[in-house]
Amino acid sequence: MSGAIPDFVSLPLGLVLLVLGAEMLVRGASALAARLRVSELAVGLTVVAFGTSMPELSVSLFASAAGRPEVLLGNAIGSNLFNVLVILGVSAVVFPLAVQRRTVRREIPLSLAATALVLLMAFDNSLWPRGLTGLSRLEGAVLLALFAAFLWYIARSLGQDLQPAGVARTAGWLVAVLTGGGLLLLTVGGRLVVDGAVGIARTAGISDRVVSLTVVSAGTSLPEFATSVVAAARRKPDISVGNVVGSNIFNLTAALGLGLMVRPSNEPRGSVADLLVLVAATAALMLAMLTGGRRRLDRWEGVLFVFFYAGYVVWLLFGQR
Numbered sequence: 001m002s003g004a005i006p007d008f009v010s011l012p013l014g015l016v017l018l019v020l021g022a023e024m025l026v027r028g029a030s031a032l033a034a035r036l037r038v039s040e041l042a043v044g045l046t047v048v049a050f051g052t053s054m055p056e057l058s059v060s061l062f063a064s065a066a067g068r069p070e071v072l073l074g075n076a077i078g079s080n081l082f083n084v085l086v087i088l089g090v091s092a093v094v095f096p097l098a099v100q101r102r103t104v105r106r107e108i109p110l111s112l113a114a115t116a117l118v119l120l121m122a123f124d125n126s127l128w129p130r131g132l133t134g135l136s137r138l139e140g141a142v143l144l145a146l147f148a149a150f151l152w153y154i155a156r157s158l159g160q161d162l163q164p165a166g167v168a169r170t171a172g173w174l175v176a177v178l179t180g181g182g183l184l185l186l187t188v189g190g191r192l193v194v195d196g197a198v199g200i201a202r203t204a205g206i207s208d209r210v211v212s213l214t215v216v217s218a219g220t221s222l223p224e225f226a227t228s229v230v231a232a233a234r235r236k237p238d239i240s241v242g243n244v245v246g247s248n249i250f251n252l253t254a255a256l257g258l259g260l261m262v263r264p265s266n267e268p269r270g271s272v273a274d275l276l277v278l279v280a281a282t283a284a285l286m287l288a289m290l291t292g293g294r295r296r297l298d299r300w301e302g303v304l305f306v307f308f309y310a311g312y313v314v315w316l317l318f319g320q321r
Contacts, residue, residue, distance in 0.1 A: 005192070005196075007195070007196045007199035007203070008196070009196075010192045010195055010196030010199070011192070011196030013189075013192055013196075014188075014189045014192030014195075014196060014222075015189070016189070017185045017186075017188055017189030017192065018185070018186060018189035018222055018223065018225075018226040019226060019230070020185050020189075021181070021182045021183070021184070021185025021186035021187075021188075021189055021223070021226065023182070023230055024178045024179075024181050024182030024185065025048060025051070025052075025178070025179060025182030025183060025186065025227055026048075026182075026227060026230050026231045026234060026236065026239060027178050027182075028175055028176075028177075028178030028179030028180075028181075028182055029043045029047060029048045029179065029239055030043075030236065030239070031174065031175045031178060032047065032175050032179060035172065035175055042154060042157065042242075043239070043242075045107065045154055045242040045243075045245065045246035046151075046154055046246060047179065048227060048239060048242065048243045048246070049224075049242065049243050049244075049245070049246025049247040049249075049250055050246065050247075050250055050254075051179075051183040051186070051223075052183075052186060052223035052224045052227055052243060052247060053223075053224070053246075053247045053250045053251060053254075053255065054183075054187055054223075055187065055219075055220040055221075055222075055223060056075060056076065056079050056220045056221075056247075056250075056251050056255050057250075057254065057255045057258070060072050060075055060076065060255040060256060060258065060259035061258060061259060061262060064258075064259040064260070064262035064263040065262055065263065067263060069135075069263070069264075069265035070271075072256070072259045072260075072265060073135075073256075073265060073271040073274075074217060074271065074274070075217055075220060075255075076251045076252060076255055076256045076259075077217075077271055077274045077275060077278055078217025078218070078274070079217050079218075079220050079221045079247075079251055080115070080247075080248045080251055080252065080278055080282075081217075081274070081277065081278050081281055081309065081312065082217060082218050082221045082225075082309065083221055083224055083244045083247055083248055084244065084248070084278075084281045084282060084285055084305070085281055085305045085306065085308055085309035085312075086218070086221075086225070086305070086306055086309050087221065087224055087225045087228045087229070087244055088228070088240075088241065088244055088285065088297060088302065088305060089301075089302040089303065089304075089305030089306040089309070090225070090229055090302065090306060091228045091229050091231070091232035091240045091302070092232070092297040092298065092299055092301060092302030092305070093299050093302040093303060093306075094229055094232040094233050095232045095233060095235060095237070096237075096296050096297065096298050096299055096302075097232060097237040097240055097241055097296060097297040098237055098294060098295060098296040099237055099238060099241045099289065099295055099296070100238060100295070101295060103238070103241060103242070103245070103289075103295070104286065104289040104290060104295050107242070107245045107246075107249075108245055108282070108285060108286045108289065109286065110150065110153075110245075110249060111245050111248045111249050111252075111282055112279065112282045112283060112286060114143075114146065114248070114249055114252045114253060115248075115252060115275065115278050115279050115282055116279055117143075117146075118135075118143075118252055118256065118275060119272070119275040119276065119279060121135055121139045122135070122271065122272050122275060123272075135256075135260050135264060135265040136260065136264045137260055137261055137264050139260060140256070140257045140258070140259070140260025140261045140264070141257070141261065142257075143252065143253045143254075143256055143257030143260070144253065144254065144257035144258065144261070146253045146257075147249070147250070147253035147254040147257060150249055150253065186222075186223035186226065186227070187223070189222070189223075189226075214313060221247075224243055224244060224247050227239075227240075227243050228240040228241075228243050228244055231243065241297075248282075277312055281305075281308070284305075284308075285297070285305075288301045
């Protein structure tokens with residue numbers, strides 16, 4: 001239960017706030033891009049992506065402080081899988097996602113590289129000195145350095161993404177209200193949905209393990225889900241895809257890196273299979289965008305992504321751990 005709000009009220013109320021917040025954020029992001037004369041992709045990769053990833057960052061920090069490394073890793077990996085397979089899958093079903101050439105050649109490969117690096121860190125005994133085990137603070141610092149490098153890359157790219165000066169611009173106060181209000185509604189709505197869903201699941205007798213593998217990781221990605229689907233419906237694929245790719249990079253570098261700085265993770269082995277699935281999913285996204293010559297995720301590919309995620313969840317729930 002979310003405070004004094006019953007679970008059966010919290011869940012639908014949260015969904016309404018998510019839809020409203022996503023609509024505001026997409027409008028605000030588009031207006032911000034026009035005002036700054038930068039591409040919607042750049043705004044999607046930064047302001048939108050980092051804003052909608054605040055739930056993942058919060059969960060990562062609290063999980064590390066509580067000494068629960070399985071939650072820290074599971075949240076980052078599970079959220080990224082949900083982002084790629086469900087969010088982009090559903091968004092592509094709503095409207096096929098055609099993106100810029102640089103997204104396929106730069107940002108998606110960067111997300112794949114970040115995932116592969118965390119996977120290598122899980123096997124770090126032969127790669128690092130002094131026989132380090134698990135994911136250490138040193139590796140957390142490396143991930144944070146990569147996040148700083150990603151921010152530098154985006155800042156450096158802004159000058160190459162300028163829009164024409166004639167694009168209509170929205171008043172600054174309205175941009176701030178739309179963007180800030182959208183982020184606030186997404187945060188509150190996501191929390192209400194997660195709390196309501198967890199409460200209902202526990203009332204129904206579903207175990208905490210099942211809830212954490214499904215509801216929590218998917219729940220922290222609800223802001224990204226609402227934002228990307230609304231962006232796809234409004235024919236703004238760069239915001240939709242940029243939101244997911246930027247969020248995934250943020251989750252694996254900033255959120256996971258900060259969590260490791262709070263408390264190192266000593267049990268990465270259980271997450272290796274999940275990381276392998278995430279590498280495969282990200283590679284599949286890049287392959288889908290490269291095939292056909294249109295840099296587009298089509299509806300049928302989106303359906304396959306959603307089915308792949310469903311199969312992964314079934315695999316998890318039937319004792320593969």
